Amino acid sequence: MKVAISTTGEGLESPFDSRFGRTAAFCLVDRASGEWTRHENPAQAAAGGAGVEAARFVVGLGAGAVISGAYGPHAFATLAAAGVEMYLAPADPDLTVAGALALLQEGSLRRAEAATHAGHHGSAS
Amino acid sequence: MIDETRCTRCGRCAEVCEYHALAVVGLRVLVFPALCHGCGSCLRVCPEGAISERQHGIGRLSTGVTAGGCRLSQGLMHVGEPMATPIVRALKRWPPAFAPAVPGIDCTLEIRDAPPGASCPVVETMRGADYLLLVTEPTPFGLHDLRQVVPIATELGIPAGVVINREGIGDAAVAAYCEEAGLPVLMRIPMERRFAEAIAAGRTLVEAAPEYGPAFRELLATIRATVAPAAPVALAAAGGGGR
Numbered sequence: 001m002k003v004a005i006s007t008t009g010e011g012l013e014s015p016f017d018s019r020f021g022r023t024a025a026f027c028l029v030d031r032a033s034g035e036w037t038r039h040e041n042p043a044q045a046a047a048g049g050a051g052v053e054a055a056r057f058v059v060g061l062g063a064g065a066v067i068s069g070a071y072g073p074h075a076f077a078t079l080a081a082a083g084v085e086m087y088l089a090p091a092d093p094d095l096t097v098a099g100a101l102a103l104l105q106e107g108s109l110r111r112a113e114a115a116t117h118a119g120h121h122g123s124a125s
Numbered sequence: 126m127i128d129e130t131r132c133t134r135c136g137r138c139a140e141v142c143e144y145h146a147l148a149v150v151g152l153r154v155l156v157f158p159a160l161c162h163g164c165g166s167c168l169r170v171c172p173e174g175a176i177s178e179r180q181h182g183i184g185r186l187s188t189g190v191t192a193g194g195c196r197l198s199q200g201l202m203h204v205g206e207p208m209a210t211p212i213v214r215a216l217k218r219w220p221p222a223f224a225p226a227v228p229g230i231d232c233t234l235e236i237r238d239a240p241p242g243a244s245c246p247v248v249e250t251m252r253g254a255d256y257l258l259l260v261t262e263p264t265p266f267g268l269h270d271l272r273q274v275v276p277i278a279t280e281l282g283i284p285a286g287v288v289i290n291r292e293g294i295g296d297a298a299v300a301a302y303c304e305e306a307g308l309p310v311l312m313r314i315p316m317e318r319r320f321a322e323a324i325a326a327g328r329t330l331v332e333a334a335p336e337y338g339p340a341f342r343e344l345l346a347t348i349r350a351t352v353a354p355a356a357p358v359a360l361a362a363a364g365g366g367g368r
């Protein structure tokens with residue numbers, strides 16, 4: 001299964017980004033082989049609905065799970081409808097992509113069972 | 126609404142939606158009404174004709190008469206709805222255009238009160254107005270908002286004038302900007318404790334300081350002389366910074 005991990009940087013040693021919809025990029029890691037690719041988040045500068053767009057993007061990448069720090073209601077609904085597992089990692093500036101993945105592998109990440117916040121819309125409306 | 130029996134999950138509606146109000150994932154099309162701007166693009170691109178529109182209530186309009194005898198209409202958004210602009214638009218058309226005549230001055234007057242700043246609801250409030258009265262204060266906040274909203278007024282072709290509220294606080298940058306931009310300063314209201322106390326107690330400035338009655342009348346006459354003759358005046362007042 002492939003895991004999409006939100007990140008501000010370029011690869012496995014880059015910092016984990018706790019934002020989902022507005023993260024700079026996703027690092028897509030194959031849990032079995034460890035191979036990874038980096039994908040710029042097209043929703044980063046979206047005027048609205050960033051959570052939905054990022055969720056569609058991650059689903060399109062073929063991810064079966066996501067690690068991020070928070071999921072708004074629209075992102076949650078979209079990822080849940082696609083059957084993508086949502087894991088929550090702490091917003092720790094020292095945490096790297098590889099670190100977040102290691103936490104997932106050892107089973108210490110909590111799954112988001114509902115949206116973690118009420119959404120940020122209205123910024124440009 | 127999506128007719129799931131017709132929809133082929135082709136994804137075109139979600140592709141075309143600028144606002145990410147639709148997502149086609151797996152076997153479902155998700156609709157997020159709070160994000161929809163009602164542009165109709167999805168209806169046009171759906172090859173199966175599977176999408177239909179449905180009314181989605183986002184707020185409530187109400188109207189009444191103030192203690193002073195002014196007709197007042199307001200729009201209230203439902204909690205959690207992100208978009209105020211459709212409510213402002215509806216409010217401008219409702220209730221059926223009613224604008225009282227102003228005794229002694231040859232016009233009818235509709236005053237639209239806009240929030241501070243230069244966001245979409247502010248622009249929608251301004252649109253169609255004959256004159257824009259910018260109520261600002263002589264602080265960097267007031268200047269910041271003024272600088273944003275004045276070019277929009279120019280773009281919309283609406284003549285504008287400024288009222289400097291709470292004069293005496295802050296600095297002279299707002300007055301300097303008005304001079305430079307060719308904006309007339311139509312009134313200055315000094316920062317006085319008795320005004321602040323009256324407003325805090327729910328009274329108007331004219332109730333607290335009757336000498337302002339003639340000043341407001343003159344302000345209206347000046348505005349009246351600026352806009353095209355015989356047109357009913359719709360005045361949009363946009364506050365900058367605090368009031």
Ligand code: SF4
Nearest residue numbers: 132133135136138171
């Ligand atoms: S465009 Fe029409 S058919 Fe295609 S996914 Fe959207 S609703 Fe379904």
Ligand code: SF4
Nearest residue numbers: 142161162164165167
């Ligand atoms: S009407 Fe426009 S904004 Fe609303 S869902 Fe369709 S395409 Fe998106």
